[in-house]
Amino acid sequence: MMTLKVNGREHQVDAETDTPLLYVLRDDLKLNAAKFGCGLGQCGSCTVIVDGKAVLSCVTPMVLLEGKQVTTLEGLGTIAEPAPIQRAFMEEQAAQCGYCIPGMMMRAQALLQRNSKPTDEQIRAELEPHLCRCGTHMRILRAVHRAARLMDTAEASPAANRSAR
Amino acid sequence: MRASARIIAGIVAIVLISAAVAAFAIAWRPAIAAIDPPGPQSFDDALVKRGRDLAAIGNCSDCHTRRGAKNFAGGLPVPTPFGTIFSTNITPEPETGIGRWSEAAFRRAMRSGVNREGQHLYPTFPYDHFTNVSDEDDRALYAFLMTRQPVRAAARDNQLSFPFNQRLAIAGWKLLFLRHDTYQPDPKQSAEWNRGAYLVEGLAHCGACHTPRNALGAERVSAQFAGGDVDDWHAYAINDQSRSPVPWTADALFAYLREGWHPDHGTARGPMAKVVSNLSSVPASDVRAIAAYMAGVSGASTSDRTGPSEAALTRARTASQANAVGASIYTAACASCHEGGRPLPYGGVDLRLSTAISSPDPRNLINIVLSGIEAVEGERSPIMPGFAASMNDEQASALLNYLRARFSDQPAWTGVEKSIQDARRTQTVFLQTSPAPRNAPADPQQREKP
Structure with a gap:
């Protein structure tokens, strides 16, 4: 055990x-x-x-x-109370088949926890180990930027309090 | 007494002055007159194309291009035991590049390590090899560089301590170590072998990384290709002291240098990744020549291919008993690819064939375990995840020791944990300042041409 x-x-x-x-x-x-x-x-x-x-x-x-x-x-969050990263991915409709998305969200979350305003280039470099065969990369990029903005303004929201450590 | 004292003082003065004059005569190089930058159309296309291939063989872009910056604009920090030297701008920009250099000035830099203004250049620029390059090839290289996009980028100041920051000291270094021998073909060998020797000893400057250096930073002639250091990687011995478990053949070398990996040896990574990336784009005959020459240099390996023998199985059992943590990490993190049976480049090399594990220096294995191998965009290339985030130093050390005990017949490394700490620090620098590890494409046509 x-x-x-x-x-x-x-x-x-x-x-x-x-x-x-x-x-x-x-x-x-x-x-x-x-x-x-x-x-x-x-x-x-x-x-x-x-x-x-x-x-x-x-x-x-x-x-x-x-x-x-x-x-x-x-x-990070629930269906009723999605975390900023989850909200951002939904709002940008970043998932097509969705299989890669949990992994993408987790690495993006780790990035945002140490760099709250990553550049496009930094996001691309960070998510390089992730494959998406549907090709929603541009939406994923937008979603990570959106999550960064949400986290900036949603400090007090219940979902943010549960964010990963 | 007073008179003899004066005579002695006079003699001393004369000796000092003559020494100063002699030193000046040895060290002083005239400036070569600046020219108006020649237009790109003044160079013959075929000559430029040949220069392009030669520049790839010389791996010029590797040191003279900073990651993410403009080609050949310099500024890459090159760490040396004496301090940091920054590469220079070799685009034809007139003020900050070599736009005002005549061909004669370029040739002098290649042959003698002196810039157009007459200053001695540090031997980080491997003119001790380039002195072998023929006039014809220097002309082609000049034509290629003078037709690149000019980039305005001033050279950064080197960070060297006294006395290494004195360029005059380089003149002394040259007296000791720079041999102005042009390459002499060996009539007993084939034309291909001779071509390979000319490239390896000259433009390709393989020894700059693969030959150990002495206390003054010069290659040790008596230990040619016995293995050296570059950018916190170990450049393996490629002479008869090679630790490669399987001897290198000319065919294996050709495939490795051309494609970046070989099933019996694994993948090129670290600084070598850039070398094979460049070699993938040059005429196959030149890479064949290099392979033919180097196969002769490396000779027979110290150990033969082991195969799944009884000895290897015993090693595997004892290694697992001795190091349970390392064995567990290996099973989950490494075996899925390295024992998966999938061929390279997507599968992992059979670790019994790994030179990194058999090498006396653990750094290359540490670097690759921590950083992995990045896939090359749009190309068929090796790939491996990095484990820096999931293992602490102690755990990574357990894994390294396990790999060494299980897959090599060499004694355990010492100071692995310390090397891991160093690698975590230096790899950050490495990743920031160097081009991404790139491996050769299956089809060299895919690669962008300058």
């Missing part, structure tokens, strides 16, 4: 040290926002935040997570 802190809660999970975090999130904790895309750390759809940094959960074994805080998209 191992202890895993996800979205502010501690879970006891029955996992081997070399089990990828993504499997535990999806299979044991039923947190299905992070997606299995390639399983090789090459597409970005499994991205979650660990201690403030974007991490590819499909190539991150449990042994690396001792004492760390994992944040998944579920930890």
Whole structure:
């Protein structure tokens, strides 16, 4: 048994040290926002935040997570109370099939937490490890800018208080 | 007494003056008259095209272009043990570039490391190799550079301490280390071999990274190609001391230099990625020649291909028992690609074949584990995620030690954790100042031509 802190809660999970975090999130904790895309750390759809940094959960074994805080998209906001990053993606209609979007949002969130006003170039560089086959890249770019503005003005909103750490 | 003291004083004065005159004579170089920048149309197209290929072989753009900045406009910081030297603007801009340089001035810079104004240039500019370049090739390179887009970008001041900030000191360095030998073909070897030797020893300046340097920063002739340092990467030994588990052949070298990866050796990355990116765009015959010559230089490897032998299996078992953390990380983070059986470039190399793991210096492996390999836009190229965000120093160190124990027959590295801390610091600088690692496209036609 191992202890895993996800979205502010501690879970006891029955996992081997070399089990990828993504499997535990999806299979044991039923947190299905992070997606299995390639399983090789090459597409970005499994991205979650660990201690403030974007991490590819499909190539991150449990042994690396001792004492760390994992944040998944579920930890940012809910359908009733979406976080600024989620609102921004909806308002810009940035998802087509949507498979890559949770990963995109998590890495964008990590970027915005350390740089509240990223330039176009910085967003492109940051999201470089993420693939989107639908081609909604321009909308995703706009959504990240919109999220930056929302976070700037929505400090007091309940969703922002729950933002990842 | 007074008279003899005067005589001695006189002799001392004469010796000092003659020494000063001699030093001046050795060090002093005249300026070469400035010219009006020649128009691009004054150069023959075929000559410019040849110069373009030669500039790619010389990897000129790598040092003379800052990431995200204009081609050949210089300003890239080059770290050396003596301080930081900034590359210069070699676009034909008249005031800040080489627009007022005549061909003779350009040739003198290539041959003797002296700029048009007569100042000695630091040997970071590898004129100790370029001295071998033929008049004909210098002419083509000049034609190519003088037809580039002029960019106004003044050179930045070098950050060197005394006495290295004295350009006169370079004259002394040249006396000791600069040999003005033009390349002499070896009649016993093939024309291809000779072409390769001319390029490798001259314009391609392979030894500038792959040969270790002495305390004064000159290549150690007695240790040619025995491995050196560049930008916080280790340039592997490419002579008979190569640690590559499988010996290099001319065919393997050709494929690697042309495409950026080889199934028996892995991928080119770090500073070498830019080299192969450039070599992918030059005539295949030149890369073949380089490969033919270097295959002779590297000779037979110290160890033969191991294969899935009993010994390797034993190593794998003991390594896992000794280092459970490293083994767990390996299983989840590395094995999915490196044991997936997918061929390169999308799959990972069989780590038993990795030179990075067998090398005496762990830095290249650390760099790649932390930063990964960025995919090249629109091209078929190797890709690997970086793990800097998911592992702390201790965990990365456990992984490195595990890889070394399991996949090489070499003794454990020392100071891995310290090297990881250094790499986290220096790689940030590396990523900010260098062009993105680029690997060769499958089809060189896809690559933009200058």
